[in-house]
Amino acid sequence: MIRVGIPRALLYYQYCSGWKTFFERLGAEVVVSEPTNKVILNSGVSRAVADTCLPVKILLGHLISLIGDCDYIFVPAITSLGEKTYNCSKIIGLPNIARALIPESPVILDPEINLEKGRYHLYYNIYKTGHHFTSNPFRIEKAVQAALESHSAYRRKMSDSGITRIQAISGNEDKDFGCTPGKENSMRIAVIGHPYVLYDDYVNHNLISKLRSMKARVFVPEMVPEAMLDAATTRLAGQAHWSFENDIIGAGEYYLEQKIDGIVNLSVFGCGPDSMMVKFLEHRAKELGVAFLPLSIDEHSSEGALLSRLEAFIDMAKRRERVCV
Amino acid sequence: MRVGFPHFSTAYVIAKAVANKLGALGHELIIPPPMTQKTLDLGVKYSPAEACLPYKLTLGSLIEACELGADVLIQARGTGICRLGYYARGQEQMLHDLGYDAHFVNLDVSEHKIQSLMQLVRDLTHDAPLSRIISAVFWGLNKLFALDKIEKVVQKTRAVETEKGEANQIYHEAINAVDEAADRKEVRKITKEYIDRLNKVPINHTANPLRVGIFGEIYVVIEPFANMDIEIELGKLGVEAHRTMTLSRWVKYSLFLNYLGINEWRKVHQLAMPYLDHDIGGDGWESVGEKVLYARNGYDGVVHIAPFTCMPEIVAQNIMQSTREDIPVFVLISDEQMGKQGMLTRLEAFVDLLEFRRRRNGKTI
Numbered sequence: 005m006i007r008v009g010i011p012r013a014l015l016y017y018q019y020c021s022g023w024k025t026f027f028e029r030l031g032a033e034v035v036v037s038e039p040t041n042k043v044i045l046n047s048g049v050s051r052a053v054a055d056t057c058l059p060v061k062i063l064l065g066h067l068i069s070l071i072g073d074c075d076y077i078f079v080p081a082i083t084s085l086g087e088k089t090y091n092c093s094k095i096i097g098l099p100n101i102a103r104a105l106i107p108e109s110p111v112i113l114d115p116e117i118n119l120e121k122g123r124y125h126l127y128y129n130i131y132k133t134g135h136h137f138t139s140n141p142f143r144i145e146k147a148v149q150a151a152l153e154s155h156s157a158y159r160r161k162m163s164d165s166g167i168t169r170i171q172a173i174s175g176n177e178d179k180d181f182g183c184t185p186g187k188e189n190s191m192r193i194a195v196i197g198h199p200y201v202l203y204d205d206y207v208n209h210n211l212i213s214k215l216r217s218m219k220a221r222v223f224v225p226e227m228v229p230e231a232m233l234d235a236a237t238t239r240l241a242g243q244a245h246w247s248f249e250n251d252i253i254g255a256g257e258y259y260l261e262q263k264i265d266g267i268v269n270l271s272v273f274g275c276g277p278d279s280m281m282v283k284f285l286e287h288r289a290k291e292l293g294v295a296f297l298p299l300s301i302d303e304h305s306s307e308g309a310l311l312s313r314l315e316a317f318i319d320m321a322k323r324r325e326r327v328c329v
Numbered sequence: 330m331r332v333g334f335p336h337f338s339t340a341y342v343i344a345k346a347v348a349n350k351l352g353a354l355g356h357e358l359i360i361p362p363p364m365t366q367k368t369l370d371l372g373v374k375y376s377p378a379e380a381c382l383p384y385k386l387t388l389g390s391l392i393e394a395c396e397l398g399a400d401v402l403i404q405a406r407g408t409g410i411c412r413l414g415y416y417a418r419g420q421e422q423m424l425h426d427l428g429y430d431a432h433f434v435n436l437d438v439s440e441h442k443i444q445s446l447m448q449l450v451r452d453l454t455h456d457a458p459l460s461r462i463i464s465a466v467f468w469g470l471n472k473l474f475a476l477d478k479i480e481k482v483v484q485k486t487r488a489v490e491t492e493k494g495e496a497n498q499i500y501h502e503a504i505n506a507v508d509e510a511a512d513r514k515e516v517r518k519i520t521k522e523y524i525d526r527l528n529k530v531p532i533n534h535t536a537n538p539l540r541v542g543i544f545g546e547i548y549v550v551i552e553p554f555a556n557m558d559i560e561i562e563l564g565k566l567g568v569e570a571h572r573t574m575t576l577s578r579w580v581k582y583s584l585f586l587n588y589l590g591i592n593e594w595r596k597v598h599q600l601a602m603p604y605l606d607h608d609i610g611g612d613g614w615e616s617v618g619e620k621v622l623y624a625r626n627g628y629d630g631v632v633h634i635a636p637f638t639c640m641p642e643i644v645a646q647n648i649m650q651s652t653r654e655d656i657p658v659f660v661l662i663s664d665e666q667m668g669k670q671g672m673l674t675r676l677e678a679f680v681d682l683l684e685f686r687r688r689r690n691g692k693t694i
Contacts, residue, residue: 052647053643053646053647053650055637055638055643055646055662056643056647057643081607083607090410090610091410092410092640093410093411093609093610093611093613093640093641093643093644094640094643094644096410096607096608096609096610096644097605097609097613097641097644097647097648100604100605100606100644100648101644101647101648103604104604104647104648104650104651105647105650105651107651116607118607241415241418242418245410245414245415246414273379274379274638275379276381276411276412276638276639276640277412278379279377279378279379279380279381279412279638280377280380280412280415280419281415282377283377283419283422284418284419284422287422287426300379
């Protein structure tokens with residue numbers, strides 16, 4: 005059986021269920037790399053140029069850890085997911101970076117998903133990927149249909165039942181996580197960030213569990229339905245140029261309007277899109293008088309520093325509430 | 330209305346020429362002062378900490394223009410991939426917060442470039458006749474082409490002149506002379522005169538200077554303040570700097586020839602193909618290709634200039650390391666923390682390395 009490796013990094017958190025279904029329907033076995041750990045992080049960091057952002061370094065580490073376990077590695081170049089919206093250059097050039105920095109890796113499957121280039125380009129790229137497993141185009145089409153269904157089910161599951169990606173992936177629907185009835189008095193904190201930082205517990209030093217242990221109710225971008233995200237983004241920043249900025253700015257604006265008690269923005273040092281967008285959000289939070297904590301992490305950030313900043317933030321937000329009431 | 334724009338190398342010459350040609354239409358053109366440490370400090374103070382250097386510098390320059398009274402600001406806009414797409418939005422908000430009542434007009438630099446330029450000039454001139462706008466734009470470009478022609482000669486002369494700094498002095502005089510020229514004939518005359526003067530600069534005839542190619546992100550490559558005058562410094566060390574990217578080339582192709590299906594980067598993109606097969610925004614694709622091109626053309630080394638955290642250039646850097654074509658690369662990351670002395674020490678070491686490499690390969694200097 006052909007084995008396809010999917011690195012548990014970057015866009016995995018967005019599309020894991022669709023990708024898995026696609027390859028499984030084509031008769032391949034899917035190998036997902038281990039959750040990030042020190043070895044993975046260090047091996048990734050050692051390959052890339054120092055200025056590269058942390059998520060890309062981690063992806064490289066996951067790729068290295070998959071060597072020997074699979075025949076193909078799946079690293080798509082997701083360029084554009086809509087009219088006049090693009091992704092960050094690093095996501096667009098991902099397979100090329102991987103190939104240049106890890107010459108010993110297995111064959112990299114790198115379909116370019118660029119909806120700006122039209123339907124034919126998309127079909128061609130999907131067929132090109134599926135062709136490694138079967139030469140029957142109808143079988144590939146069926147796999148695509150199944151993948152789409154599985155992806156939208158995954159997305160719906162998150163926004164309907166208010167759970168995070170980690171829970172949706174693992175099937176653990178711990179209701180205590182988000183909006184819990186009966187705990188109206190506890191603080192409501194929105195954690196805004198890209199899924200690959202929010203749910204990689206090694207990278208963010210268990211930020212979400214830390215907040216929960218401080219008796220805060222945590223809200224994440226996935227709990228907002230997609231249409232609301234789009235509307236909120238357009239309100240705050242106009243026509244969005246970057247596909248994944250909805251997570252930051254749309255969710256931020258949405259929660260600000262819900263009069264949340266505080267917003268924690270978790271971003272990675274050197275993230276190009278975030279560096280511009282967070283400013284809009286910060287501005288808006290200031291206008292509305294909502295506590296806003298921008299946290300920037302990289303491979304050197306320490307758990308202790310993060311914890312003290314979080315504690316200080318929660319104390320501040322509590323005091324603010326008391327003063328306002 | 331008082332129209333301002335961010336300083337960008339010699340771009341102010343075009344703006345001035347176009348404005349003069351269009352005459353008094355109730356506007357005044359505010360020319361921002363050349364970039365200084367003050368511009369940078371202003372920009373850094375009011376920008377998001379992690380924004381890239383061109384954002385900070387252009388914001389600083391726009392603030393300076395506002396201080397001089399500008400109320401309409403011209404800023405570049407792009408769709409997509411790199412941060413440029415949000416320059417105008419972020420800067421407009423910041424200027425508003427600072428209390429300047431400035432209105433932004435955007436020049437689209439990624440698609441519909443010529444339409445956007447025409448629209449911009451039309452908006453600013455209250456629908457002046459098209460023929461007059463076209464002739465004014467061409468008049469501005471005429472000056473730009475003259476300047477870049479002179480600069481090419483300056484780049485060659487700098488490396489071999491016996492008295493360092495002379496070519497540069499002449500270049501500065503040339504910029505002023507071209508800026509003040511009143512008609513095409515005079516521009517031609519000035520161009521010829523200054524090129525003659527440059528050719529008469531005493532040079533070391535036996536020198537066979539090292540040749541270095543410069544490429545990277547367009548703003549920091551072209552604006553001397555952003556790259557700490559690296560071309561002049563290379564010239565002082567006796568190295569000939571070559572740069573493909575110039576304002577006139579950008580204008581010539583992006584505004585005109587691209588519409589005829591001629592792509593100036595076709596060859597560069599082809600050379601980059603084995604390593605990077607699609608556009609990644611900004612100038613990343615071109616950077617990879619240019620490194621290969623310079624290596625193939627037998628240059629001694631290349632200088633890659635990128636703003637700190639520039640997304641396309643980081644991708645290019647990662648990919649560039651593993652090209653088969655081998656050539657020493659000097660990476661200059663420019664941001665507000667950069668210091669000239671540090672850069673000079675590295676540059677000297679780099680030039681020594683190139684000399685050593687050339688000697689080892691059996692060529693004489």
